Amino acid sequence: MYRELFSNEIKYRFNISDIDLNNLNRDYLSEYDEVYNKLDQAINIKGKGYNLYILDDSNEDKIKNIIDYSNNKLKDIEAPKDICFVVEEDKYCPKVLFTNGGSGIKFKETLDKIKEDYLDEIFDFYNTSVCEEKEEILNEIILNKDKLLNELIELSEENGFHIKTKKRSFVFSPIKDGVPLTDEEFEALDNEEKNSLIKKLSLLKSKSKELVKKLKENELESILRVREILSEFLKTQMQERKLQLIDEFMDEDEVCGYINYVCSNIESKIADNYTSKYDDDEPIINEIVYSYQINILLDNSGIDHPRVIYENEPSVQRLIGKIEYENYNGIYKSTAKDIKPGAIIKSSEGVLILRAMDLLNYPQSYNYLKKILLNGYVDFEFSKSYLDALSIKCVKPELIKVKPKVIIIGDYRVYNILYNNDEDFKNVFRLMGESDYIKDKNEKEKENLTSTILNICKGYKCKPLSNEALKEVARYLSRQCEDKRKLCFDNLKLTNLIVMANDIATLEERKQIESEDIIQSYSKESLLEKNYLQQYKDKKVLLSTTGKVVGCVNGLSVIDTGYCSFGKPIRITCTCYKGNGSIVDIQKESDLSGKIHNKSINTLKGLITTLFDGYEDLPIDFHLNFEQIYGLVEGDSASAAEAVAMISALSKVPVKQNIAITGSVNQFGEIQPIGGINDKIEGFIKVCDTIDNSMGKAVIIPSANVDSLVLSKKVEELIEMGSFKIYAVDTIYDVIDVIMGDVYVTYKDVLEQCKKEFKRYLSRGKK
Numbered sequence: 179m180y181r182e183l184f185s186n187e188i189k190y191r192f193n194i195s196d197i198d199l200n201n202l203n204r205d206y207l208s209e210y211d212e213v214y215n216k217l218d219q220a221i222n223i224k225g226k227g228y229n230l231y232i233l234d235d236s237n238e239d240k241i242k243n244i245i246d247y248s249n250n251k252l253k254d255i256e257a258p259k260d261i262c263f264v265v266e267e268d269k270y271c272p273k274v275l276f277t278n279g280g281s282g283i284k285f286k287e288t289l290d291k292i293k294e295d296y297l298d299e300i301f302d303f304y305n306t307s308v309c310e311e312k313e314e315i316l317n318e319i320i321l322n323k324d325k326l327l328n329e330l331i332e333l334s335e336e337n338g339f340h341i342k343t344k345k346r347s348f349v350f351s352p353i354k355d356g357v358p359l360t361d362e363e364f365e366a367l368d369n370e371e372k373n374s375l376i377k378k379l380s381l382l383k384s385k386s387k388e389l390v391k392k393l394k395e396n397e398l399e400s401i402l403r404v405r406e407i408l409s410e411f412l413k414t415q416m417q418e419r420k421l422q423l424i425d426e427f428m429d430e431d432e433v434c435g436y437i438n439y440v441c442s443n444i445e446s447k448i449a450d451n452y453t454s455k456y457d458d459d460e461p462i463i464n465e466i467v468y469s470y471q472i473n474i475l476l477d478n479s480g481i482d483h484p485r486v487i488y489e490n491e492p493s494v495q496r497l498i499g500k501i502e503y504e505n506y507n508g509i510y511k512s513t514a515k516d517i518k519p520g521a522i523i524k525s526s527e528g529v530l531i532l533r534a535m536d537l538l539n540y541p542q543s544y545n546y547l548k549k550i551l552l553n554g555y556v557d558f559e560f561s562k563s564y565l566d567a568l569s570i571k572c573v574k575p576e577l578i579k580v581k582p583k584v585i586i587i588g589d590y591r592v593y594n595i596l597y598n599n600d601e602d603f604k605n606v607f608r609l610m611g612e613s614d615y616i617k618d619k620n621e622k623e624k625e626n627l628t629s630t631i632l633n634i635c636k637g638y639k640c641k642p643l644s645n646e647a648l649k650e651v652a653r654y655l656s657r658q659c660e661d662k663r664k665l666c667f668d669n670l671k672l673t674n675l676i677v678m679a680n681d682i683a684t685l686e687e688r689k690q691i692e693s694e695d696i697i698q699s700y701s702k703e704s705l706l707e708k709n710y711l712q713q714y715k716d717k718k719v720l721l722s723t724t725g726k727v728v729g730c731v732n733g734l735s736v737i738d739t740g741y742c743s744f745g746k747p748i749r750i751t752c753t754c755y756k757g758n759g760s761i762v763d764i765q766k767e768s769d770l771s772g773k774i775h776n777k778s779i780n781t782l783k784g785l786i787t788t789l790f791d792g793y794e795d796l797p798i799d800f801h802l803n804f805e806q807i808y809g810l811v812e813g814d815s816a817s818a819a820e821a822v823a824m825i826s827a828l829s830k831v832p833v834k835q836n837i838a839i840t841g842s843v844n845q846f847g848e849i850q851p852i853g854g855i856n857d858k859i860e861g862f863i864k865v866c867d868t869i870d871n872s873m874g875k876a877v878i879i880p881s882a883n884v885d886s887l888v889l890s891k892k893v894e895e896l897i898e899m900g901s902f903k904i905y906a907v908d909t910i911y912d913v914i915d916v917i918m919g920d921v922y923v924t925y926k927d928v929l930e931q932c933k934k935e936f937k938r939y940l941s942r943g944k945k
Contacts, residue, residue, distance in 0.1 A: 745861015
């Protein structure tokens, strides 16, 4: 049974008095209830793959909120570890070393200092008498050398030769009467004397070789003894400093291990390369000591908890990192200091936030990101790129273990594509959180709305809202979800609404935003709507709002461009003639009908069969048309109006033109809910006012849409005055009673008249 809706059923209510201003959480987004829970899970679960995809629009305010929430969640977690590259044997293959957060610089400075200490101790060992045992051995070398040389000199003189030393060799010159012979004098000697001198020279050379060999053996033996002494000397001299250093890093096994490694290698290698002469050994000493370098890839000094990083341009270099190169005479070289970290390394142990569309703009980045999340390591092999074709001496760092939690924000379309087409995506993004915009209009959500508005006003430096303005904001949000019991927390639309209203209030020089500022911000007519209204006024679009017409019904539609929407009344007409029960839809015949509308036409065939005798073929064809509609007709919200037009055309009972209909009908005659109810009603009123006036006009809506009514103040006032009426119906019979009946005519009378017309058509078909 139909009923007229009264003002108290239609009027929008939003009680402000039950909002507790002391209980507001300004950092909480109501629509993110599930997202916050999933984000907690992602951070709490330490295993691989528990990264999060958030189904939402990624505007600036939402991203900031996720960043703030993540930071708050991570605030009690200790700072992430510093990441260092350390050199062991090969400077082009540095190893990864982790230190406690913020201690990487201290570690590097301390190790640099201990290397300088080693150099000082080495210098002292070479150039001072700090080690008596070493001095004794070196003096022993000198004494042995002098003794052996003196023996060779004596032997030379006994055999008539003078000896000169040249580095590691000896030159023997024959003498006569204490004077060295010249070449001419030697040639002047007789053969016997020459042969005697040659034999003696051969003996001396043999003795000198034995001497050199013995000198080398003695020196090597002594040097080996000194090397052992040097090694022990360095260990002894540096022991206390090593222990102090290890004590500073006693809770860091990797650091202590590297310190011991460096010290042990310096001590052994310096000793192995000792030759007793500092000037000769200095280059190799510096090479050994300075070969052990520390390069800090990620310094977390001043960071008290893991980082939250939002990367809005996730190229491979910005997301993962890069290796820089320097050109040395046409040869490109790089070392550990040339490695630069990307966002995924910086956010290790923390959170990395990405927008889906940004990431998909860089397909390579997406592929590398998946590999990293699957394996848990960053590999810098990708960074060579075009330089592979050149002569390169490139650093090849060890894989870096990373543990970021990655959050991607994107829409359903991207999620569905990745989930259904990329098997890896399912493994690395096991968590999905949806933003739930639609919330019950209860005390909690009212407080959340108030908190959100206060945040927007603070962030965009807007004026405060009056209580009535707050109510209008709520009306707008309820209208967005077409439910007076709900609020639609669309942060972007809400922000735009308040910012625009603030601009109006500023121009009007008001101290606060009033309700009329809010109304003006969201209800301003678009140019497209104005043009349509002008066409009705100029009778370019025909619509009757008075009297009664057979086979003509005022239906209601919505024009939605995405950036604006408004209601547009349309004339739905029907004629009937003798036929075989077909419904000819002119829209469909003209290829102007969508799939859903086609379905609704087929539903009407079932409805007609239900209303009338299903045992006989209908002797009538119906011709339906949406007058002056030249675009695609889609949807089934006009099917109730089409049914009325068909019944009117058949029964010849006229339809009231001051009443418009919206609603979907099924085969059993039940009226089903539809969308766009508020735009449709307000659009009809605007057209009525444009043509003549809205006095005495009405609309018929499905009963299931009563809670969808969130009408403007103007419409509420018209209904309160009784100038405009809304009828809620449950069945097609209710619709017939309202739009075709009166005190004397009911739907039964109308349907009976239809049956009489059936008989007439049938009788005319008989011979």
